[in-house]
Amino acid sequence: MRLIAVRPILLVLLTTLSVTMLPGVEKGSSFEFTKVDLSLLEQADALDSRLEREGMVFHDEAMETYVNQAGRAMLPSGTAPERVMWRFRVIRDPMANAFALPNGSIYVTTGLVSLLENEDQLAGVLAHEMTHVTDRHSYLAFRDYRKKSTIASIAAYASSMAPVNTSWGAAIYMAGHMVPVVMMASINGYSRELERDADMYAFNKLAEGNYDPKELVNTFRLLERMDEVNVDKIYYNDHPKLDDRIGYMTGLISSKPPVSVSPEVLGSRRMKYLSLTEQVVREDIHLSILSHRPRTALARAKKLIEFDPNSAENLRVQADAYRSLGPWTPRPTDQELSKDGKQKEQSLRRKLTSDEEERQLLANGEGQAAWQENQRLAEETYQKALAIDPANAKTYLGLGQLYEKTNRNKEALEAYEKYLELAPNALDRQRVQGRIDILRRSTGL
Amino acid sequence: MLRSIVARIPSSATGGGPAALSLQNRVLGYTLRAVGGRAVRPQAHRAGPARVAHGRRSGSGSQSEPRSISAADCQNVIPDRKVLLRNPPAIPWQVGHFMKSQLLVVLVLFLAIGLTAAPQASRKPLTQDQIMELVKGSVPSSRVADLVRENGISFEPTEEYFRALRSAGAEPVLLDALGAARAAKSPEQDVAGQAKQHIKAANALMDTGDIDGAIVLYQKAIQVRPGDAEAHRLLGVALGKKKDWQRDITEQRMAIQLNPDDAAAKTELAVALHSAEAEQARRDEPHVASPVKAPAQDTSAQAQQVFAAGQLQVGQRKFEAAAISFSEAAQLRPDWADPLVERAKVYMKLYLFREAIHSYDQAVKLKPNDPVILNLRGYANYSASEFKRAVADFDEAIRLNPNMSEAYQNRGNAKWQMGDKAGANMDFEKAKLLGSGAQARKNTKRR
Numbered sequence: 001m002r003l004i005a006v007r008p009i010l011l012v013l014l015t016t017l018s019v020t021m022l023p024g025v026e027k028g029s030s031f032e033f034t035k036v037d038l039s040l041l042e043q044a045d046a047l048d049s050r051l052e053r054e055g056m057v058f059h060d061e062a063m064e065t066y067v068n069q070a071g072r073a074m075l076p077s078g079t080a081p082e083r084v085m086w087r088f089r090v091i092r093d094p095m096a097n098a099f100a101l102p103n104g105s106i107y108v109t110t111g112l113v114s115l116l117e118n119e120d121q122l123a124g125v126l127a128h129e130m131t132h133v134t135d136r137h138s139y140l141a142f143r144d145y146r147k148k149s150t151i152a153s154i155a156a157y158a159s160s161m162a163p164v165n166t167s168w169g170a171a172i173y174m175a176g177h178m179v180p181v182v183m184m185a186s187i188n189g190y191s192r193e194l195e196r197d198a199d200m201y202a203f204n205k206l207a208e209g210n211y212d213p214k215e216l217v218n219t220f221r222l223l224e225r226m227d228e229v230n231v232d233k234i235y236y237n238d239h240p241k242l243d244d245r246i247g248y249m250t251g252l253i254s255s256k257p258p259v260s261v262s263p264e265v266l267g268s269r270r271m272k273y274l275s276l277t278e279q280v281v282r283e284d285i286h287l288s289i290l291s292h293r294p295r296t297a298l299a300r301a302k303k304l305i306e307f308d309p310n311s312a313e314n315l316r317v318q319a320d321a322y323r324s325l326g327p328w329t330p331r332p333t334d335q336e337l338s339k340d341g342k343q344k345e346q347s348l349r350r351k352l353t354s355d356e357e358e359r360q361l362l363a364n365g366e367g368q369a370a371w372q373e374n375q376r377l378a379e380e381t382y383q384k385a386l387a388i389d390p391a392n393a394k395t396y397l398g399l400g401q402l403y404e405k406t407n408r409n410k411e412a413l414e415a416y417e418k419y420l421e422l423a424p425n426a427l428d429r430q431r432v433q434g435r436i437d438i439l440r441r442s443t444g445l
Numbered sequence: 446m447l448r449s450i451v452a453r454i455p456s457s458a459t460g461g462g463p464a465a466l467s468l469q470n471r472v473l474g475y476t477l478r479a480v481g482g483r484a485v486r487p488q489a490h491r492a493g494p495a496r497v498a499h500g501r502r503s504g505s506g507s508q509s510e511p512r513s514i515s516a517a518d519c520q521n522v523i524p525d526r527k528v529l530l531r532n533p534p535a536i537p538w539q540v541g542h543f544m545k546s547q548l549l550v551v552l553v554l555f556l557a558i559g560l561t562a563a564p565q566a567s568r569k570p571l572t573q574d575q576i577m578e579l580v581k582g583s584v585p586s587s588r589v590a591d592l593v594r595e596n597g598i599s600f601e602p603t604e605e606y607f608r609a610l611r612s613a614g615a616e617p618v619l620l621d622a623l624g625a626a627r628a629a630k631s632p633e634q635d636v637a638g639q640a641k642q643h644i645k646a647a648n649a650l651m652d653t654g655d656i657d658g659a660i661v662l663y664q665k666a667i668q669v670r671p672g673d674a675e676a677h678r679l680l681g682v683a684l685g686k687k688k689d690w691q692r693d694i695t696e697q698r699m700a701i702q703l704n705p706d707d708a709a710a711k712t713e714l715a716v717a718l719h720s721a722e723a724e725q726a727r728r729d730e731p732h733v734a735s736p737v738k739a740p741a742q743d744t745s746a747q748a749q750q751v752f753a754a755g756q757l758q759v760g761q762r763k764f765e766a767a768a769i770s771f772s773e774a775a776q777l778r779p780d781w782a783d784p785l786v787e788r789a790k791v792y793m794k795l796y797l798f799r800e801a802i803h804s805y806d807q808a809v810k811l812k813p814n815d816p817v818i819l820n821l822r823g824y825a826n827y828s829a830s831e832f833k834r835a836v837a838d839f840d841e842a843i844r845l846n847p848n849m850s851e852a853y854q855n856r857g858n859a860k861w862q863m864g865d866k867a868g869a870n871m872d873f874e875k876a877k878l879l880g881s882g883a884q885a886r887k888n889t890k891r892r
Contacts, residue, residue, distance in 0.1 A: 033873075068796035073762065077790040078821050079851045082873050083861055086828070117604070210762040264649050271646035272658040275665045302624070306604065310636055310669065331617055 033083070037102075037139045041083060044101040044138075051091060051107075058090040058110055058280065066276050067108060070119055071126040074205045080104065081134050088126065090280065094288040094296060096223060100129035102138035110284035113277050114300045115222055118270040120206065120215035120261070127202035128195075137194050192241070199245060203252055212261040214253055220246045225299075274307040278314075285317050289324040292354045297321040298330050312389030316398060319381035323402050325374040326358045327367035378402055393423035397432070404435065413439040570599035573606060576623075577613060586616035593622045601638070640670035644679060651683060654763025659683050674704035681713055686769065690721035748777035752784050764791050775807075782811040786818055789825065798829035816845040820852045827859050835859040850879035 033041075051057055071088040080086060084104035093109040100106045106129045108122070116122055132138065190198075199216065206213040220242045281304055288297035301318035308314055335341045348357055361367035382399045385392060400415035416436050420429060571593060579589045602623050610620065647662035663680035666673060681696030697714035700707050755770030771788035775781065789804035805822035812818055823838030839856035842849055857872030 065796050069794070072796055073764065073794045075794075077793050078817075078824050079855055080824070080827075080858060082854055082876070083858065083869075085858065085862060210760070265653055268646035268649035268653070268662070269658070271643060271662055271665075272650060272655070275643075275661050306624075308639070308669070310639065 031082070031136045031139070033139075034143075036143060040139060040142050041103055044103040044105070047101060048087075048103065048105050056091050056093070058092050058283065060090075060279055062276055063090055063113075063280050064088075067122070067126075070123045071106065071130070074123065074127055074130065074209050084133055092283070092287055094284055094291055094293055098125050098129050100132045100138075102133065102136065104133050106130065106133070110280050110287060111296070114281040114284040114303070116219065116273070117222065118215065118266065118273045120211040120266070120269060121219045121222075122273070123209065123211050124202050124206055124213070124216040124219055127205040128198040130205075131198035131201040132190065132194070135194075135197065137190050137198075141190055141194075192244070195241075195245075196248065199249060200252070203249065203258075207258040210259075210261070212266060213258045214260070215266075217246055217249050217253070220249070271307075274303075278304065278308065278311075282313065282317050285321060289320060294321060294324040294326070294328060295330065295332065297324060310388060312385045312392050312395065315381050315385035315388065316392060316395045319378045319385060319395070319402075320398050322374050322378035322381060323398060323405075325370070327361035327371045328374075329370045330374075375402060375406055391422060393419050393426070396422065397426075397428075400432075400435070404439070409439050409443045413443060570597040572598075573600045573602070576619075577610065580610060580613045580615045580619070583614070586614075586619040589615075590619045590622035593619070593626050598623065598626045636670050637673075640666040640673050640676060643669065644673075644676055647679065647683075651686075654758055654761065654766030656683055656686050656765040660687075672703055674700045674707055674710065677703065678707060678710040678713060681710075681717065685713070685717055685720070687765075688720075688724070690717050690724065693717040694721065744777045748774045748781060748784070751777065752787070755784065755787060759787070759791060764795050767791050768795070780811065782808040782815070782818065785811070786821065789821065793825060793828065798825055801825045802829065802831075814845055816842040816849055816852065819845070820849065820855060823852070823859070824855055827855060827862075830862075832859045832863045836863070848879055850876045853879060 067088045067090055071086070075086060081104075084102075087105045089105065089107050090113060091107045091109050094111040095109060096112040096115045098106070098108045098112055106126060108125065112125065113122070116125070202216060203213045205211075206216065224242050281300055285297045285300050285304075288294070288300065298318070298321040301314070301321040304311075304314045305318055333341075336345065348360070352360065362371060379399070379402060382395055382402065385395045386399075389395075396415045396419040400412045400419060403409070403412035403415055413436060416432050416439070420426065420432055420436070423429075426432065576589060576593070576598070579592070580586070607620055607623070610623075643662045643666035647659040647666065650656075650659040650662060660680065660683045663676055663683060666676040667680065670676070677696045677700035681693045681700065684690075684696060685693040694714060694717045697710050697717055700710035701714065704710070751770050752774040755767045755774060758764075758767035758770060768788050768791045771784040771791065774784035775788065778784075785804050785808035789801040789808065792798070792801035792804060802822060802825045805818060805825055808818050809815075809822060819838050819842040823835045823842060826832070826835035826838060836856055836859045839852045839859065842852040843856070846852070853872045853876035857869045857876060860866075860872060861869035
């Protein structure tokens with residue numbers, strides 16, 4: 001598993017090397033499709049249906065409508081570019097990212113949706129991705145790659161890739177195994193020039209659409225925030241690049257000041273955004289926990305609570321996040337963020353599974369202290385959630401897992417039983433019943 | 446014409462910017478209803494401002510301090526104070542040393558009380574500025590966090606405030622403490638405040654024409670605080686704007702049930718009932734549907750005006766409001782295709798493909814030989830994955846205008862999606878040929 005994971009990183013290196021030296025950009029309208037381009041298009045269509053079939057696409061009517069509205073408001077009403085069919089989708093992946101396939105499918109990850117704060121930011125991201133489609137960046141990058149590569153048939157190459165890992169939160173990893181190398185550029189980012197073009201286009205589109213283009217800069221700032229120590233580098237979270245983007249965008253704003261949107265309206269749009277995305281954020285927190293990014297999970301949960309502090313479901317999700325933190329502190333410590341710390345963490349990751357790493361951390365005093373604190377906060381938050389909604393089954397499940405881990409077997413037993421009582425048709429009934437049986441035996445009840 | 450009257454209402458008349466805005470909106474709402482539902486209630490118009498003012502008062506009065514100190518009250522108070530200031534009660538120094546020492550005792554007593562009360566006073570919740578000052582004054586974050594925990598806070602820290610604090614050098618300890626302090630507030634107070642916040646945001650969205658967004662937030666407010674009469678009433682109003690009279694009626698009834706004195710909700714209910722009835726009547730007797738036709742010139746000018754308003758709203762990204770305007774314009778001038786086409790374009794932006802196609806259908810009925818409209822409907826069909834119908838539309842558009850490069854490109858796209866790759870490629874070729882020709886013609890013209 002771990003070994004395979006290295007491969008996409010190599011691919012990224014390869015593609016970024018090749019993509020950075022692109023020839024002059026041909027504009028979309030005069031673009032002539034070649035056989036090679038069509039094969040790439042075919043791959044994009046295949047990837048679309050693959051993502052759909054693997055259950056990676058997040059289907060929620062309200063969210064789907066919202067993303068589509070934000071994107072389509074900026075599209076011309078009578079025509080699409082040649083061989084493009086616009087589709088806007090949310091994809092299950094806790095890593096903040098967005099990408100466009102050359103066939104017009106634009107994907108935004110749940111991680112990005114839950115990181116952003118308002119519609120203007122979402123629109124900015126979509127406008128940026130739309131440029132990659134209309135200006136045919138994927139095709140251009142792919143042509144360039146082929147010139148330098150010896151791999152003759154991309155189809156053969158794609159099929160030679162390792163089997164797909166379908167676990168949650170692996171869209172990028174998955175895509176890396178499903179599509180030709182150069183599609184990675186669509187997902188990991190293009191050359192500085194192309195991305196800059198896309199940013200400029202997004203700026204204009206936002207200003208045209210009565211959005212606040214300044215929110216683009218805020219998007220970059222949000223992306224700069226570090227919740228986790230080790231994050232795979234993709235264009236969206238690449239810091240030097242983000243600094244660069246913030247730089248030229250601020251320059252553009254000051255040279256061409258857009259009509260500013262009143263803070264009141266911005267505030268309302270933010271409320272609407274948070275209200276509509278609440279469900280997605282909860283889902284994303286769940287995904288973050290599953291993919292061992294507990295700090296991201298907690299940061300997103302805090303945002304949820306900030307918006308709606310009296311929702312039992314939000315509190316439960318926050319408690320889950322605390323519980324999953326284990327021996328890690330809620331925010332990376334300075335030591336962890338230092339170069340040494342990062343390297344150490346990286347080597348640990350390579351050697352140990354996350355369970356083993358957790359055990360190692362628990363062996364020292366700091367880890368113990370953090371663990372104690374996180375468990376305490378988790379319990380407290382679960383109780384808060386129960387005070388608001390005593391019939392939320394999942395809260396009891398979380399409490400049971402928490403108690404079991406802290407060896408409070410009797411309480412764990414009670415919580416699990418309550419869970420099954422409230423959710424008799426739960427999918428994990430078998431497993432929980434198994435835990436109950438074991439706990440009964442050990443507590444002698 | 447009512448719009449212009451409304452626009453002229455000075456904001457001071459209602460005592461504030463947002464209130465005035467929402468007043469405008471409300472009155473506008475009535476105009477729209479009146480036109481849309483043909484249920485003109487003149488008294489509703491006349492009663493508009495007064496009623497709205499009343500509604501706002503009843504809405505805020507239930508949750509916040511009464512603000513209704515009249516000017517007369519002030520006049521009654523101020524003279525008294527002036528008199529007091531002019532003739533301050535002098536300390537009778539002439540009464541002798543005995544009195545003076547008594548005064549001293551009283552003073553000492555006061556001091557003592559003051560001192561014992563002092564810790565009580567310092568437990569006053571911290572304000573936003575106080576914390577910021579402490580942080581900027583490089584007081585350690587852990588110390589400020591302790592203060593926050595001891596005293597609590599008197600405000601709702603926003604994300605912007607957190608950001609400002611962070612950039613001022615606050616450490617996570619303090620931010621966590623602030624978060625906890627807010628969570629510890631009493632739940633009922635918090636819930637009311639939260640609901641209010643949602644309502645405020647929703648009102649602002651109504652002003653920007655984002656009715657769907659406003660509905661989402663009103664619903665959120667009700668979810669947070671189900672007993673909020675104001676939220677129910679305003680949700681009803683928003684639904685009414687979308688002509689969902691039945692749900693409007695339900696919400697107004699709910700509001701009245703929650704607050705039987707809510708006069709605004711009662712009026713809203715009356716308007717909604719009337720509009721629903723009128724619409725029903727219109728549906729039952731379609732042949733009398735357009736009795737307004739009599740003064741043709743007048744409605745035509747009015748239609749043009751409403752249409753222009755719709756175009757303006759599109760520019761401001763008020764798509765839902767624009768759709769309503771275009772519908773109105775289409776109703777005012779049923780033989781005019783433009784508003785139907787523009788409405789369909791707006792529906793495309795709102796991801797309402799079926800509605801868009803339907804709207805284009807109506808336009809095509811009026812102008813069956815317009816290749817532009819057929820191309821647009823074809824594109825709507827294409828977006829809705831109705832490729833066969835899309836191709837039929839593009840075929841027709843191309844028959845009517847064989848030089849329409851856009852229609853060729855669109856037909857190519859539709860054929861491509863259907864798997865007709867050869868047909869698609871031919872169309873793309875043709876589109877490029879025509880497109881470059883058009884481009885060349887343009888260039889020569891420019892020269």
